Amino acid sequence: MINKPRSDEYAPYAEGYVNKVPDGADVLQVLADNQIKTYNLFHNMTDVQAMHAYAEGKWTLKEVLGHMIDTERVFSFRAFVFSREDISLPGFDQETYVFSTDFNSRTIQSLADEFKAVREATLFLYRAFSAEQLKRSGVASGALVKVGALVYITAGHEIYHLDIIKERYL
Structure with missing residues (x-):
């Protein structure tokens, strides 16, 4: 089991994500369970429903x-790179990433299938990390982060967005 990271093992912005993972939970099981939950949520939507935005x-x-x-x-990718002892990566701008493609032109089922495949690859990677690799760290977006913390951040980021979807979209 991967232990919940200490606050000095990730950037302050990630604390909200890390804290979304319940204390004592097996984070890999959380990722596996949410793979199915998230896939089903989106796969069962119509394209009309999936074009909904809760505000302008x-x-x-x-x-x-x-x-x-x-x-x-x-x-x-950060976890992969840092697990192999390469220690510095740039950040990324989520707005640029979203607006540099056209997710809206795809079917929601296509996106759900891609999510499921990406999560499957993520789970293979994360399950293969040794205890030593989970302790390794690197710099991303100018902040130190440990590989094990990235596993929690990945899980918490999904939970964060599922909560927003539940509160504001559905």
């Missing part, structure tokens, strides 16, 4: 899912 200027549900996919790729 806010992302559509397709864009939210696209952002979740992009961010999981970034977090898992």
